[in-house]
Amino acid sequence: MKNNQARFRFIDLFAGIGGFHIAMHENGGRCVFASEIDKFARQTYEHNFKRLSPKIFENGNFNEDITDENLDYKNIPDFDVLCAGFPCQPFSHAGLKKGFDDTRGTLFFNIKEIVKAKIEGNKKNHKISIPRVLLLENVKGFKNHDKGNTFKRIKEVLDDLGYEVSAEVLNSKHFGVPQNRERIFIVAWYRDIVKVKEFKFPWGIDDDGKVIYDKEKRDERAKNINVGSILLNQDELEALEERDKKTYTISEKLWAGHQRRRVEHAQKGNGFGYSSFNEESPYTSTISARYYKDGSEILIEQDNIPDRPNRPRKLHPKEAARLQGYPIDSWYEIPVSDNQAYKQFGNSVSVPVVTTIANEIKKQLL
Ligand SMILES: C[S@@+](CC[C@H](N)C(=O)[O-])C[C@H]1O[C@@H](n2cnc3c(N)ncnc32)[C@H](O)[C@@H]1O
Secondary structure (H helix, E strand, C coil): CCHHHCCEEEEEECCCCCHHHHHHHHCCEEEEEEECCCHHHHHHHHHHHCCCCHHHHHCCCEECCCCCCCCCHHHCCCCCEEEEECCCCCCCHHHHCCCCCCCCCCHHHHHHHHHHHHHHHHHHCCCCCCCCEEEEEEEHHHHHHHHHHHHHHHHHHHHHHCEEEEEEEEEHHHCCCCECCEEEEEEEEECCCCCCCCCCCCCEEECCCCEECCHHHHHHHECCCCHHHHCCCHHHHHHHHHHHCCCCECCHHHHHHHHHHHHHHHHHCCCCCCCEECCCCCCECCCCCCHHHHCCCCEECCCCCCCCCCCCECCCHHHHHHHCCCCCCCCCCCCCCHHHHHHHHHHCCCHHHHHHHHHHHHHHHC
16 A cells, blocks of 8 residues: 555654554555564564555654653654553552652553653644544553553543543454453543544454454354464475474473473462464463563464474464464564564454454544
8 A cells, every 4th residue: 555545644663573563554644653672572573564654664754762852752743643562660659649650660651651751743734633542451450550540640641631531342253363362452542633422442353254243243253263273284294394494392401391381380289381273273372571581371282293292382373473364374474583573473462353444443533
């Protein structure tokens, strides 16, 4: 899609490797500013988005640290939608006392200040646009973080800025990717411009690609998928192992350790030490940024596969990409080491979830 056909502008904060970027771009958004601090995530981001959004890499709008004192938020290009999968941090309780900003020192504070700079800028100069929609993402537990105070405070801050707020926990497994990943999505819209009372969240996608709006129906209607849909076939896997001179099968030592810990955990009654899946499993557990360490959260069984060791293997980074819905079989590429790639996909959003939300934002709020 050419930039001049874009329907709205967005900024991509805590951009990681660009899950939001793909989703917004696919829905007609044009990225005007991105920010990511991690050297390796920046590498993946630039590698993949240089063609899609060349300008931000040429005009200094691929920021490194959003807390950088030299970055004047007034100079961030105008935008319509703000995207941010921001790290979750507690706010200071001292903030409850009058006149003290309890979000200060957290990364949410920076989101708020960016939005505020635009709203205040607009008061002085009407040509500066007010951000219409904010799309924030966080872990499921965010809602109960610090006894619910963090979430409550964020809602208050957004409300004070002039936004209506709606939030729901969505699961990737209802959006066509075989992963049990629950994340909270917060959608906020500027009430004086977007005259909408409620945002109808998409709860999943059915076999025909239609959006499921009824939460109760999502298990029954969501697209039927299994772990087999993201796995490389045996020939592909072996060809990659051969090419890269490595194996994804875990070592005997690691396997022994996983099994030993499973027994210990079972004796203590606190669940499993590792989780394994095969192609018929409906979904895997959540891939996390720690996946590179020992892969214990998602191991792929190889028991009855001819010519393969009798131990499980880790996901190939390409499979991790598919598990997060990245277009790795068409244009998206991984320019970093396996360990960095696991970390990046584990930290990321599931692209089909965000693409679906982005489409609803476009239809309902823009
Ligand atoms: C949970 S991840 C978000 C991943 C992203 N949504 C994606 O699709 O890949 C949070 C990201 O925030 C980045 N980050 C943390 N502090 C930052 C800062 N001060 N400035 C810019 N990025 C930061 C981290 O490096 C990490 O990649």
